[in-house]
Amino acid sequence: MAGSAHSPTRSPRRGALSNRDGRFEPVRHEVEDDGWGTLEPVAEGDDDRDGWGPPPSPATTVQVDASRTIISRNDSPDIPFDRSINLYRGCEHGCVYCYARPTHAYLGLSPGLDFETRLFMKPDAAAQLDAALRKPGYRPAPIAIGTNTDPYQPVERRSQLMREVLAVLSAFNHPVTITTKSAMVERDADLLADMAARNLVGVALSVTTLDRDLARRMEPRASPPAARLRAVRTLSAAGVPVSVMAAPMIPGLTDHELxxxxxxxxxxxxxxxxxxxxxxxxxxxxxxxxxxxxxxxxRARRVMSRIAAMRAGAASSSRFHDRMRGTGTEAQLLAQRFAVAARRHGLTKRGHALECGRFAPPPRPGDQLSLF
Known part of the structure; x- marks a missing residue:
């Protein structure tokens, strides 16, 4: 069951301020001060560098995700891929605005702090992918990685799951697109450069803001903006086609940085x-x-008001096509601003099709050699 919920308690290096119970839970928890002032702010420097007292930041735990399938399919008309891989459930980056947070409710956990501290990983991802790509009748198309949770979140340093999966895709000559907020993608520059030489990969770095302090508070365990741009430079120099996602644009908070x-x-x-x-x-x-x-x-009231103005009076929209861009005059102005800026900076190149014709399962040890 999800933990205690509603009173905001600022934790160092975490994005969510509470652990609100998931929407499927039969009970709701409320945080109460125990009489010792543990939920009250303390004087700057009296406890920690952020000037807030207990409770401390919850530790990250990682459990095994026992899912039997590795490739997820979709038929959404407004995204450019029909299959994806998510190596992790939950994301330690802790981006407070993350649209994937509600998925933790399906696990009986909170979309709040639980989402960024109680993680699930697929240790057999590479072996599962190898088996899936060898199935008779499999037809290749670009696999998207990083569309739900980040494949290069901090736990990846130890698990190396993403590198193992890339090695499998490279061996099969299978195309892949990667989206991340982490400079850790530089670690795999050798694999990515080799795949790029065969037109098998495209990488997108998400940059929400260039303000380091705002990023630290809003995306506390993601790479700083300068490090993400350094990763763009590193991969580009290695011959990897890199795009930048100005995402998400938050009206009244980050949209002026577009x-x-x-x-x-x-x-x-x-x-x-x-x-x-x-x-x-x-x-x-x-x-x-x-x-x-x-x-x-x-700015809180103005930001939420402007989001509502671009979301037909709501905080979100699940309608195809509208959900990525919004609706209304302000949304149209943002789209026009992006188009002008993209032209000004030479970023209007359309994404080129990745190579699918090279796909071929590599021989396994012990396989009988082909006669031809």
């Missing part, structure tokens, strides 16, 4: 750019509102 983000992306060597408007489904809306009221209280 032009600067694209300028920095172009300078770092990106060849393409895109943007996505923030969407706050289900439990995420309250978690984000709570974060705004704590970190930017002077």
């Amino acid at each position: 032009d600067r983000i694209l300028a920095a992306a172009a300078e770092a060597g990106a060849v393409q750019a895109d943007y996505i408007l923030v969407r706050l489904p289900l439990e995420v809306a309250d978690l984000f509102r709570e974060w705004l009221e704590t970190h930017v209280p002077d």
Whole structure:
């Protein structure tokens, strides 16, 4: 069952301020001060560098995800792929606005702190992928990785799951697209460069803001903006086609940086750019509102009002096509601003099709050699 919920308690290096119970739970928990002032702010320097007292940041735990399938399929008309891989459930990056947070409710956990501290990993991902790609009748198309949770979140340093999966895809000559907020992608520059030489890979780095302090509070365990741009530069120099996602754009908080983000992306060597408007489904809306009221209280009401203006009066939209861009005058203006900035910085190149014709299962040890 999910933990205690509603009172905001700022934890160092965590995004969510509470552990709100998931929408399927039969009970709701409320946080209460025990009389010792443990939920009250303390004087700057009296406890920790952020100026807040207990409770401490919860530790990250990792459990095995026993899912039997590795490739997820979709038929959404507004995303450019029909299959994806998620190596992890939950994401330690802790981005407070993350639209994937509500998925933790299906596990009986909170979309709040649980989402970024109680993780699940697929240790047999590479072996499962190898088996899936060898199935008779499998037809290759680009696999998207990083569309739900980040494959290069901190736990990846130990698990190496992403590197193992890339090795399998490379051996099969299978195309893949990667989306991440982590400079850890540089670790795999050798594999990615080799795959890029065969037109098998494209990488997208997500840059929400160039403000290091804002990023630290909003995306506490993701790489700083400068490190992400360094990764763009590193991969581009290695011959890997890299795009930058100005995502999510948050009206009233980060949207004024759109032009600067694209300028920095172009300078770092990106060849393409895109943007996505923030969407706050289900439990995420309250978690984000709570974060705004704590970190930017002077802008909280305006930010939520502008999001609603671009989401037909709501905090989110699940309608195809609208959910990525929003609707209304403000959404149209944001789209126009992006188009102008992309042209100005030479980031209008359309994504090229990755190579599917090279796909071939590699021989396994002990396989009988072909006669021809």
